[in-house]
Amino acid sequence: QKHFKVAVVGGGAGGLAIASHFSEKLGKGAVGVIEPSTNHYYQPGWTLVGGDLMDFNKTVRRTSDVMPINAEWVHDAAATFAPEANSLTTAKGDTITYDYLVLAAGFQINWDAIKGLKDALGKNGVTSNYHADHCKYTAKAMNEFAGGHAVFTQPNMPIKCAGAPQKVMYIFEDTMRRNGLRDKTTVTFMQGMPSIFAIQKYAKALTEQCQERDINVNFRHVLTEVKADTKEAVFKAGEKEVTVKYDFLHVTPQMGAPDCIRNSPLAAENGMANVDKETMQHLTFPNVFAIGDCANLPTSKTAAAVAAEAPVVKANMEAVMRQANPTAKYDGYASCPLVISRDRLILAEFSAYTGQPMETLFLDQSIPRESLFFLKAEVMPDLYWDALLKGHWNGPSNVRKILNPFNA
Ligand code: FAD
Numbered sequence: 001q002k003h004f005k006v007a008v009v010g011g012g013a014g015g016l017a018i019a020s021h022f023s024e025k026l027g028k029g030a031v032g033v034i035e036p037s038t039n040h041y042y043q044p045g046w047t048l049v050g051g052d053l054m055d056f057n058k059t060v061r062r063t064s065d066v067m068p069i070n071a072e073w074v075h076d077a078a079a080t081f082a083p084e085a086n087s088l089t090t091a092k093g094d095t096i097t098y099d100y101l102v103l104a105a106g107f108q109i110n111w112d113a114i115k116g117l118k119d120a121l122g123k124n125g126v127t128s129n130y131h132a133d134h135c136k137y138t139a140k141a142m143n144e145f146a147g148g149h150a151v152f153t154q155p156n157m158p159i160k161c162a163g164a165p166q167k168v169m170y171i172f173e174d175t176m177r178r179n180g181l182r183d184k185t186t187v188t189f190m191q192g193m194p195s196i197f198a199i200q201k202y203a204k205a206l207t208e209q210c211q212e213r214d215i216n217v218n219f220r221h222v223l224t225e226v227k228a229d230t231k232e233a234v235f236k237a238g239e240k241e242v243t244v245k246y247d248f249l250h251v252t253p254q255m256g257a258p259d260c261i262r263n264s265p266l267a268a269e270n271g272m273a274n275v276d277k278e279t280m281q282h283l284t285f286p287n288v289f290a291i292g293d294c295a296n297l298p299t300s301k302t303a304a305a306v307a308a309e310a311p312v313v314k315a316n317m318e319a320v321m322r323q324a325n326p327t328a329k330y331d332g333y334a335s336c337p338l339v340i341s342r343d344r345l346i347l348a349e350f351s352a353y354t355g356q357p358m359e360t361l362f363l364d365q366s367i368p369r370e371s372l373f374f375l376k377a378e379v380m381p382d383l384y385w386d387a388l389l390k391g392h393w394n395g396p397s398n399v400r401k402i403l404n405p406f407n408a
């Protein structure tokens with residue numbers, strides 16, 4: 001049986017940001033990171049990998065190489081939680097006890113929720129950028145595409161990076177234009193939700209893109225089945241069933257809270273970690289915090305949100321450690337770099353709590369720009385690996401206050 005002062009469940013974006021901070025502060029052996037995967041993935045890069053715009057190898061590092069030096073990597077998955085005893089068990093059957101617990105297990109992707117999807121993926125034009133093994137196939141299938149019907153799906157909430165299901169489509173459409181195949185291609189977006197994007201300002205810009213570029217958009221259509229042998233995708237639209245022919249199909253799968261949290265006393269009704277949406281402290285167990293996709297925060301699930309959440313968890317956990325009240329508050333900041341073509345990008349930045357834009361730069365970020373694409377392709381990966389994972393990137397709020405004081 002192991003004991004840690006701080007046990008972190010999940011060594012992804014949020015888990016490592018917090019583990020880096022506390023292991024630096026508390027010294028060797030105080031922080032344990034429970035993480036089953038031998039690889040750590042920079043998932044925001046997968047959109048570019050799928051567009052043949054980034055090398056997949058740039059999106060992977062070994063977990064052992066990203067683990068903070070003072071933290072102990074427990075190479076195992078959390079299985080059950082007994083928070084009243086400050087303890088958890090792992091998949092291998094070990095018990096771990098803790099003084100403070102950080103839940104950062106991300107989202108679980110439910111590949112089985114869509115009939116026929118698992119067997120169809122990775123061949124005959126069916127792909128998903130949401131999978132490490134398949135995002136490369138998106139680029140291959142796109143480059144081999146010779147015209148026909150290209151279909152892109154998005155499920156109902158919750159999903160991580162709500163923009164990713166359409167970014168892949170804009171890159172694909174632009175590629176067909178450049179390859180001289182646009183006239184032979186139909187592009188269709190099948191969106192589970194009733195609008196293209198939750199924030200008005202960017203929804204307007206994206207709607208314009210779809211109109212100008214002859215992209216068919218259908219709302220409230222949820223993919224239920226992939227029929228690979230006849231190349232048909234089946235959707236549920238209210239009471240109706242709609243079947244669509246495809247030659248290329250990009251699927252955004254259904255996802256949600258990881259089972260280990262959902263089935264524990266730590267879960268809210270929707271299965272996510274039941275924390276306060278501002279302080280990120282658990283509502284029943286004050287020595288438990290959550291960060292990132294698995295936290296029950298009504299925000300937009302992104303690495304950008306994780307960056308803004310991190311300083312709140314750090315400050316409030318430190319407050320609780322010295323028996324003070326947690327006063328730091330997460331403001332709902334999230335960002336979604338909406339890749340619009342092979343070289344342009346709209347950088348949505350907003351508070352999901354107020355619905356208002358919170359742009360960092362002194363320019364209109366809803367206009368597709370090459371400079372914003374450069375930021376995504378060349379700056380964000382380093383910011384992620386070298387600053388966020390090291391516990392040193394707290395989101396752009398300080399930059400925003402200097403560059404754009406009226407938005408701060
Ligand atoms: P993750 O980084 O997913 O980490 C969760 C970790 O928990 C994983 O390492 C996992 O192995 C581990 N885990 C799972 N189960 C257990 C268990 N039982 N016990 C212990 N550990 C467990 N965000 C942006 O900001 N900008 C973007 O452009 C962007 N684009 C994206 C594009 C795609 C295709 C995808 C898939 C995501 C994108 N995101 C983007 C979202 C971003 O990747 C996530 O929001 C972010 O990684 C969330 O961090 P996290 O720590 O909550 O989860």
Ligand code: UQ1
Nearest residue numbers: 044303304307335360380384388396
């Ligand atoms: C961000 O902080 C972040 O995490 C490192 C991302 O994930 C890769 C992002 O995509 C974005 C846009 C941000 C926000 C940062 C700036 C400078 C606007």
